Amino acid sequence: MRILVANANTTEAITALCADAARAAASLGTTIIPATPRFGPAVIATRAENIIAGHALLALLAEHAGQVDGVLLAVSHDTALEAARQLLPCPVVAMTEAACLTACLAGGRFGLVTFGATETYRERIAQHGLSVRLAGLVGVDATPQEAVRDPEGVAEKLLAGIEALIADGADAVVLGGAALAGMAPTLQPRSPVPLLDGIACGVRLLEMMVALKLPKPRVGSFAAPQGRVVGGVETPLAALLRGA
Amino acid sequence: MRILVANANTTEAITALCADAARAAASLGTTIIPATPRFGPAVIATRAENIIAGHALLALLAEHAGQVDGVLLAVSHDTALEAARQLLPCPVVAMTEAACLTACLAGGRFGLVTFGATETYRERIAQHGLSVRLAGLVGVDATPQEAVRDPEGVAEKLLAGIEALIADGADAVVLGGAALAGMAPTLQPRSPVPLLDGIACGVRLLEMMVALKLPKPRVGSFAAPQGRVVGGVETPLAALLRGA
Amino acid sequence: MRILVANANTTEAITALCADAARAAASLGTTIIPATPRFGPAVIATRAENIIAGHALLALLAEHAGQVDGVLLAVSHDTALEAARQLLPCPVVAMTEAACLTACLAGGRFGLVTFGATETYRERIAQHGLSVRLAGLVGVDATPQEAVRDPEGVAEKLLAGIEALIADGADAVVLGGAALAGMAPTLQPRSPVPLLDGIACGVRLLEMMVALKLPKPRVGSFAAPQGRVVGGVETPLAALLRGA
């Protein structure tokens, strides 16, 4: 099985990090193919960057359409997920979506901890229809850079955030963002609830989707595009929208 | 990997049907172990039977605790799911829960079609926190017996129900109940949207959960029971609740 | 009028406590009949115990079916409420349900205070469809035993919890659990909002239901069971499900 792990920003190091995590999580027989967009934000930190990254990501996915069995969106904002799911002939799963759905199988309500702001995560989880399962969100005052410089200090902050979410009723905690996901092995032994890493969850959910061989909807807003005319965009993307 | 496929009613034929479906869906290397409760309803059709079946199911699961890697509740009411999840040391996934979560990965909103009444399904999906993703429920006027006698006639009714759900916005349709799940191969080619069979989805989600090696919550309402005193119940169940 | 006050755990002392509270709350002419399950948990503290207790409770209720005018479920988890409501020919009301509905008549939003964890109460109130009326839940760090040993200390903790709920917008506070209900006479004079005791509310709501002489639904998921085949369970329960 060939799974594309598609970053939505242009930082190759993050793609590599996610691909490594994906390989560690994948079944035997699953090949991980990393991919980085050709343009767009170095790191997505604003709503506008997320839109641009969406286009860049779709362009990237179009290059691989038909050559992979599934696509994991390795971006914690689940950028352009619904569009990618409509566009591609294979299953598409996104990182935070995957972690949240998996959290639903591990307990009752879940929390999410991340570096920095949380409102866009709240919105994304609402779009996934999972607000009722969300116990809370905690934005830890730290950065990925700080996590590299002072891993123990940042781990303490994250564990405090996890404890706060547990106090609000979380049975599991989603680690929001690629940087945090990397810290799961350090944090998990010190956390009384399971910590969900979107890359690991996503790879396994994708393997499930591929195995189930579900047909794509032929009607409705997730049916494959046909005959769409889109100008000035990357050739493979335009072709895919045309239904060529 | 050893997966227990636990029926919640005492009809061995249904256990066998579900076990076969589970085997067909499982990965290589997964062993399916069918199990049928020792007491309780022949078929669950009322709320009271569902409670009794819950006890019977927990007693059954307790017999297998520690000897399997995961448990699939092969009962469309997701009977005693949260209790089983708390009780057992391994992951537990239920059939309708599994189909609904998988449907979330296949499109936007999903529908559910079943034989007979739908209100308890509506309640169960609300308890799963997925009401926002539910486009509708259709209860087809037919029985499993009728499906055996007149498969084509019943298939027509089900396809009409599926069309109605699509008209209400469903991108995918959950087949509610073991009897329907068996009809997926017949129905899928004639349905414009993917049909979700809870057994297949459940087996694969369980494989994912087992692979992820998430620890069980050590705090909160899903932490393993310890020191509970329960009288007059099956020995393995009492022992498990005692934490022995 | 004969009202069965059915405990769902096997601790006779709690049954006696609830029956006394019920007698104190009942109208003249109402006879309170206490009942304790023959098997199951000594005290319900886990999800699995709640399921087992549900079966034990239904078995107990079946013994009394047709001999009482109404049933009060004297268990703060409202164990097996919907099943009992479907199963029995008479009205059934549960303790926390009763307190919450009564709270709706006393103000705008209500809170709930209890000993220990609150997540399962949150879920139960959501199942009752009353989440919008819920201002908050407070789990006080104390036990029923501690309440006996140090009543004043525990009262202080409970009053602090009540104040916190008022600050969150509660106009009334439900006392979650039989142990707390017993403390209402002590707490109420020191609380600026009404405190709701599920036993008292439940007895009076039952008297209302009996007086209204509403027919039972003859269709839908609360219609009485007919012809159900359930093996290996208590004879009266099997008989009731058979519709005998």
Added chain:
Amino acid sequence: MRILVANANTTEAITALCADAARAAASLGTTIIPATPRFGPAVIATRAENIIAGHALLALLAEHAGQVDGVLLAVSHDTALEAARQLLPCPVVAMTEAACLTACLAGGRFGLVTFGATETYRERIAQHGLSVRLAGLVGVDATPQEAVRDPEGVAEKLLAGIEALIADGADAVVLGGAALAGMAPTLQPRSPVPLLDGIACGVRLLEMMVALKLPKPRVGSFAAPQGRVVGGVETPLAALLRGA
């Protein structure tokens, strides 16, 4: 026990009808005191009339404050309910509120059938926080006058509405409006689900509230008014708001 049955419109015949229904539903020892506002709409059919009737109703209630043990608002719009609840020293229950809460004790979801438009009922039930329990609303194309002229024809229409609500999942149906409540004895034998008459439910719920002797909230938005200065209104109302 003295219960004021307060109409919110000025049509004495409706007051009398509601008072008769209240007497029929009341316990022995309960005295029903009918009351009709001194000004306002003959029949409430618009939002503006409902506001005016609110004032007229509060003025009426103020005349009786301290002389009755409970107040039933005999108006299907639950006019000025929250204000009356805050204003008066005794429990206040409204007709549709009472029927809806009682319906919650009779099954899962409920419907409402009425003559004419339903949107304001939808809004009122949402304000009661019970939208999740509402299966649907049906506005029958008929008038109270027509119900007098052609009772059988109107009964047929109402029964069709009840069937539609059952098909949408209702286990019980609230009869919206005094005119319909009068038809319960005719309709109930032909309905497969219980029909809820707000007057009967309200009287019994009030008896419960009076019996429970709950204190009024002393803080928050339902605490009794103190020192309010209101000019140009009826003397008893102004006095009550002043806290005199």
Added chain:
Amino acid sequence: MRILVANANTTEAITALCADAARAAASLGTTIIPATPRFGPAVIATRAENIIAGHALLALLAEHAGQVDGVLLAVSHDTALEAARQLLPCPVVAMTEAACLTACLAGGRFGLVTFGATETYRERIAQHGLSVRLAGLVGVDATPQEAVRDPEGVAEKLLAGIEALIADGADAVVLGGAALAGMAPTLQPRSPVPLLDGIACGVRLLEMMVALKLPKPRVGSFAAPQGRVVGGVETPLAALLRGA
């Protein structure tokens, strides 16, 4: 364009304050006509006063019906808004409604800060259907009188409340109440998010509504009253309800 700025309490000073704020916010060519009810509460602080004020306000509006192009309800409780909207031939906008809708155009979620209690604001915003956009409510422990006496001290309290709302995710904050609206010029420069003054928002939204020349609904619960018989009320109000 003639806009009626209708206070709902009888304190002329507040009417004047609101009218000044309205004039400051209005377009060139908009004439502001202040109006104060002839009876009712000096200041609305209880639910009962709000109902009485509703009647007084409708009576006031009826005097002006047909002579103004739009009506702004200058009362933070949005008193009798829906009734006024149904009653009058011209657009009607209320103060808090206006601020909340405008806040939706300025960011994601909004907060509300006010003097004193917040529960009735929570209810009103829920009635406006905007709960999902509400990040929180803060009731500052201060009074309008204190704001006159110690403007800097009260400003500090309000800014602390605004900061708390921002921490809860608010991108904008509604100033609840006429007294606070007056403080916007002082507070805005010290607030990192926009502060919404209901009078300013309301005047501008009304100008929009007048300019759009939308017809009034001719059916449903906002269609103009016709032939309503209402006794004992102010002549213009009775006439308007009669449809004269």
Added chain:
Amino acid sequence: MRILVANANTTEAITALCADAARAAASLGTTIIPATPRFGPAVIATRAENIIAGHALLALLAEHAGQVDGVLLAVSHDTALEAARQLLPCPVVAMTEAACLTACLAGGRFGLVTFGATETYRERIAQHGLSVRLAGLVGVDATPQEAVRDPEGVAEKLLAGIEALIADGADAVVLGGAALAGMAPTLQPRSPVPLLDGIACGVRLLEMMVALKLPKPRVGSFAAPQGRVVGGVETPLAALLRGA
């Protein structure tokens, strides 16, 4: 006041149509500046096209940033609205958002009628937090082309859709899509409820936002981007994200 009317697809004719509608709706003194993206879909009909159009739109807006007082997104999917709102120094309003918020001022619940599919509109309205105000959506089986060829036939279909929405409780109906908005003058006289044209509503709401001179949030997820590094995109867009 200079308002940019920005189309999100590349069809100049639609831009012109919207600009004309905007001019017709604008106040005296408002200048309408039409703008069409340089790349992207000819017409947005899929989720993927909507993402691409989002990028194209942001690039277009960046060219005009600082030169206009407000931006109207003339695209019924409200494409990239939140991103544009964060990115630009001036107010941004989108077409369907504008119509829905205006509908809230015209009655209770609103409906939406459009050509074709409705699910993405349902999602967008949910993202706007207005699901509670939504009475329903109707997708008429017709195309813009058909509307040109057979205006009367299509008008009949739309009026049937409007009637269906009124039956479901709509007091106002949003016309979804530029093509429909053009039909408002034809449809409004035959509709018993107001029809909302997003262009007209949007222009007027923008004029309000500009007049209110609200500051932009300086914190949170709508604060202006600063120092963002985005490669391979249009120069003005990259510059704006850099905060240059």
